[in-house]
Amino acid sequence: MEIKRNVLLNPGPSTTTDTVKFAQVVPDICPREKEFGELMRGLQADLVKIVHGDPEKYTSVLFCGSGTLNIDVAINSLLPEGKKVLVINNGAYSTRAVEICEFYGLPHIDLQFPVDELPDLKVVEETLKANPDIGLVHTTHNETGTGILNPIREIGALVHRYGATFTVDTTSTYAMRPIDIEKDNIDFCMASAQKGLMSFTGLSFIVGNKAIIEASKDYPKRSYYCNLYLQYEYFKKTGEMHFTPPVQTIYATIQAMKEYWKEGEEAKWARHTRVFNAINAGLDELGFRQVIRPEWRAGLVSSAYYPDDENWNFEKVHDYCYERGFTIYPGKISTANTFRLCSLGAIDEGDIKDFFEVFKAALEEYGVQIPIRYE
Ligand SMILES: *Cc1c(COP(=O)(O)O)cnc(C)c1O
Numbered sequence: 001m002e003i004k005r006n007v008l009l010n011p012g013p014s015t016t017t018d019t020v021k022f023a024q025v026v027p028d029i030c031p032r033e034k035e036f037g038e039l040m041r042g043l044q045a046d047l048v049k050i051v052h053g054d055p056e057k058y059t060s061v062l063f064c065g066s067g068t069l070n071i072d073v074a075i076n077s078l079l080p081e082g083k084k085v086l087v088i089n090n091g092a093y094s095t096r097a098v099e100i101c102e103f104y105g106l107p108h109i110d111l112q113f114p115v116d117e118l119p120d121l122k123v124v125e126e127t128l129k130a131n132p133d134i135g136l137v138h139t140t141h142n143e144t145g146t147g148i149l150n151p152i153r154e155i156g157a158l159v160h161r162y163g164a165t166f167t168v169d170t171t172s173t174y175a176m177r178p179i180d181i182e183k184d185n186i187d188f189c190m191a192s193a194q195k196g197l198m199s200f201t202g203l204s205f206i207v208g209n210k211a212i213i214e215a216s217k218d219y220p221k222r223s224y225y226c227n228l229y230l231q232y233e234y235f236k237k238t239g240e241m242h243f244t245p246p247v248q249t250i251y252a253t254i255q256a257m258k259e260y261w262k263e264g265e266e267a268k269w270a271r272h273t274r275v276f277n278a279i280n281a282g283l284d285e286l287g288f289r290q291v292i293r294p295e296w297r298a299g300l301v302s303s304a305y306y307p308d309d310e311n312w313n314f315e316k317v318h319d320y321c322y323e324r325g326f327t328i329y330p331g332k333i334s335t336a337n338t339f340r341l342c343s344l345g346a347i348d349e350g351d352i353k354d355f356f357e358v359f360k361a362a363l364e365e366y367g368v369q370i371p372i373r374y375e
Contacts (some may be wrong), residue, residue, distance in 0.1 A: 007351045010329035011172060011301060012067075012200055013194035014345030016256070020199055023255035024248040032131050035041045037239040039254055046206050046257050050174065050265075051181040051189060052187050056080030058181060059205045061164045061232045064246050067171040068096060069226060070137075070190035070204050074136060074167040075100050077228035078212065080219050083135025085106060086127060086164070088119050088155060091170055092332040095294030104222050105189070109134070114130065115333050116291050117226050118170055121154055127192060128162040141179075141189075144172040145332030145341070147301030154183025165212055171195055174302060176344060177271050178265055194250055198346050212273040273299055275343040278352035283341070286360065287371030291331075291338055306337040308375040311367040314339055320362035326355045 007017045029036055040062070049059035063069050075097060079085055085108040089098045094113075101108035111127055113119045119139070128134055137159040141152055152168050159166040170179060170189040174198030181189060186207030193199035206228065216229045224230075225243070234242040260268065279302045283290065288304040306312055314337075318328055331338025363370055 004325070006327065007347055007355060008323050009341045009355065010325045011195075011340060011342045012192075012344060013197050014196075016200070016252075016348050017259060017346045018199050020252050020256045020259065020346075023252045024200070026251050027250070029247065031245050031308050032240060036247070038249075039250065040235075040241070040245070041239055043250065043257065046065055046261075048207055050260070051170075051179045051186075051207055052183075053181045053207060057210060058207060059210050059213070059232070060205050061213070061228055061235065062241055062245070063204045063206075063226075063231060064202060064241065064243065065192075065204050067192035067195070067204055068188070069191050070171070070206050071097050071138075071169055071190070072100050072223070072328050073226045073228050073231075074188050074190060074206055075106070075136065076104050076222040076226060077219065078165055078167060078216055079093055079106060079134050080135045082133065083129060084133050085322075086131070086137045088124060088136045088137065088139040088150070089113065090117065090119055090148065090150070092145035093140040093143055093171075097138045097140075097169070106222075107133075114147065115335070116293075117152060118148070119155070119294060120166045121151070121158065122252050124155060124171060125158050128158060128164070132162070133238075134162065134164050134261060136167060138161040138167045138168040138169070140300035141323060142170075142172040142177070142300055144301055146291050146303045146338075147298055149298035152186065153184045158183060167208075172300060172344070173298065174303055175260060176269060177298065178269055181207065193253045193256070195344060197253060197256045197260060199253040200249045202203060202249035203253055214245075273345055274344045274349045276300060276302070276370075277350055279343060282352060282356040282359070285343070285356075286363070287373075289372075289374060291333065291336070300342060302341045302343075303331055303333075303338050303347070305339070305374070306339065307372040309373050311369075313366060317359070317368075318364045318367055319364060321355070321358055325356045326358055328359075 090113040108349045167188040174191030190206045192204035194201040291303040
């Protein structure tokens, strides 16, 4: 069977290999069977290994849902009684964490920085010092809305100096940009299968410190379905997820994991970097300006400003590319009109060369001036 290959340049789900796609087609099985439980245990261990976690100290907890579920679980489950959340916020995904705090009515500080700038570590430290009741600090590794890379190792060191727990949304770096959970001072990181692992939506997971999960047993329970300790405890006891797992996505993710180890951490990151460089070279050649200065980019998302050209129409350019197998994506900044090209997925620099031929043809088709014009 031939499946049309699309090159997805949106920030996930990503382009997958056919072997991962076909891994979903398996005999029907009840996920309560021992055979399935063994697959899950292997997957659970591999998810920790990807971030170089010591299996004595770290574990992974699996959930059925998209990546936002992880942010919800981490924040609602890991805040002790009488403590406050600090969100270090320079983009759309940290803003989502703030919204989660608001929904649960959790005391929190929304420490905002401009979307195109790194958080000021002095201000972070002053905030921690002035608020000894901060129990949980959350931020985003690669702010997918812009592609800025936050200095999590430095933030984590501060968080630990002031005795708080550090949760990091690594959804758009995990299994792409190398992470070392211990050296990077992360207590909990998270991702979902449709991003760096190049599998499908439906499986999300939090990788983190076992001792803190054990301690959270006595923290206030704010959700039933989305509680970290309950899910951890159930899996530990039974080797099964508490409720029905995304069976087919798990089969695909196990295949994706095999392909991850085969390609290797370094080679995979080198490939994403090749793709990223090819995207930037293509944008530069056309004259597009980007939001994030080069030295602050996470190497996975390119975020470009719309041209000041009356013929530019994102929807039309998108549709032209989409019809030819390439998906581009709008930006996520409230203050400027941008679009994004992302470097995740089973693609390589040749795909980007092909993409820019189509993209350039779209600009010419609609009369957008090249090089791109800005006022
Ligand atoms: C993709 C992404 C998520 C999850 O989004 P869903 O739509 O829920 O899958 C969370 N955080 C970051 C940084 C992301 O890039």
